[in-house]
Amino acid sequence: MRRPALPLRVYIDRLRGLYGRPKRPIPSGPFEWIIWEHVAAVPDDEQRALVFRTLRQKIGTTPQAILRTPKPKMIELLAPGGPNPGARLARLHEAAELMIEIGLARVRTLVRESPVEATKLLKRFKGIGEPGADRILLFCRTQAALAPDANGLRVLGRLGYGKPNANGPAAYRQIGDALAPDLPRDYNWLIQAHQLLRRHGQDICRATPRCEACPLAPDCAWFRRGSR
Ligand code: SF4
Structure with missing residues (x-):
């Protein structure tokens, strides 16, 4: 199974440093x-x-x-x-x-x-x-998974949790399996990690990523391979 260079919490800490603490989600139930x-x-x-x-x-x-x-x-x-x-x-x-x-x-x-x-x-x-x-x-805080959307999935794949730029159900499951050992049962942390990965995929790690502006670059498999 593919693994990135660092534990997930280190990447998430860096994204929190870049974007700040995400707002509380609005919907309930x-x-x-x-x-x-x-x-x-x-x-x-x-x-x-x-x-x-x-x-x-x-x-x-x-x-x-x-x-x-x-x-x-x-x-x-x-x-x-x-x-x-x-x-x-x-x-x-x-x-x-x-x-x-x-x-x-x-x-x-x-x-x-x-x-x-x-x-x-x-x-x-x-x-x-x-x-x-x-x-x-x-x-709803009943399943301790990261549940990344397409933006988060792209970031995670490039970091080294799966094949870069893979999407669809197979990639979603494969990256979910690779993430599982890194996930705490802390819903506040998981929800914020989900939000930060989504934000990063929307703002910087887009289809054409702006790696020069990314604090994850030194430990990103995609960047280190020179795929940019
Ligand atoms: S270094 Fe580039 S490819 Fe890697 S996470 Fe950052 S923006 Fe994405």
Whole structure:
């Protein structure tokens, strides 16, 4: 199994030094995280947060509230989240109907007590695959994994946890296996590590990375190989 030069906590400490302490995530509970996925079509978390907060404040975040709010009002609330708010509304309606069918209380209980069963249910929601389900369980503090998004996965692959630039389910699982021995059961740390890796993949370790600005460069397999 591929291993990077340093323990994960050292890389995360350096990213915290660069970006500071990430803000506390805003959504709470599995349905709010599903809403969070669909309220915006932009990579900017601040804009997503703005749309989410407005929605929560104006109509609430229960499945019933989503379904009973008139369509023009919902479109107005979703519009600042980027193009095609109608498609995002359709996703939200679908998610709300499915959550009512399954039962929010049942999903909450499974998220708390049986992450494996919760994952099966969460994957029934459109747009929620294995990484999305893992992410919800991480942010609900019931599954101690890093659940990196595509940005975090790119950083981790380049550092040496997997094949650089690999993505997709196989790469996600392989990097997850390589990370497992390095992960503490400390949810505050895991959530911040997830957020910092995402931020690094968005800002510096992009498809074309800016390694000259990266504090991880001296101990990055990709950089040391001269792949830049
Ligand atoms: S050195 Fe370059 S490739 Fe390695 S993590 Fe930093 S930005 Fe990414």
